[in-house]
C-alpha cells in the first residue's frame with residue numbers, strides 16, 4: 001500500500017483490526033489516517049487507543065457501532081432513549097459522536113427509514129446524566 005501511495009495510486013491509508021502496537025509499526029512504513037476497529041457502547045476495549053489517536057489527529061471509525069450481529073442489549077440504553085424521545089440506536093450513535101472528535105460513523109443498514117433515523121442522531125444532544133448512565137453500560 002505504501003508503494004502504491006508513492007506511485008500516486010492511493011491517496012490515504014487506513015488500518016482495520018489493529019492493536020496500538022501494530023498501528024505504531026505501520027506508521028513507520030506510511031502515514032496512517034484512520035483506524036477501523038470494533039467499538040460501541042458495550043465494547044470499549046479501544047477507549048485508550050481512541051484517545052491516543054485523537055491526540056495524533058488520526059480518525060477512528062468504529063465497526064459494529066450498533067453492535068453488528070448482536071444488537072446492543074441494554075435496559076439503560078432503552079431508558080435513556082425513551083426519556084429523550086429517541087430510539088436506542090440513535091442514542092448509541094449520538095454517544096459515539098460525543099465520545100471523541102476523531103470518531104467517524106458508518107452504521108450499516110439495509111433500510112431507508114433506518115438511514116434517516118441514523119442521520120438524525122447527529123442532531124441529538126445527550127444530557128450529562130444520560131452520558132453517565134450510558135458510560136456505565138460498557139464498564
Ligand SMILES: NC(=O)c1ccc[n+]([C@@H]2O[C@H](COP(=O)([O-])OP(=O)(O)OC[C@H]3O[C@@H](n4cnc5c(N)ncnc54)[C@H](OP(=O)(O)O)[C@@H]3O)[C@@H](O)[C@H]2O)c1
Pocket residue numbers: 016017036037062063064065066067068069089090106107108109110111113114115117118
Ligand atoms: N473492518 C472490519 O473488520 C469490519 C467488520 C465488520 C463491519 N465493518 C463495517 O462496519 C460498518 C458497520 O457494520 P455493520 O453494519 O455490520 O454493524 P452495525 O452498523 O453495528 O449494525 C448494523 C445492524 O444494525 C441494524 N440497524 C441499523 N440502523 C438501525 C436502526 N436505526 N434501528 C434498528 N436497527 C438498525 C441493521 O439492520 P437494518 O438493515 O434492518 O437497518 C443491521 O442489522 C459496515 O460499513 C461494515 O462494512 C467492518
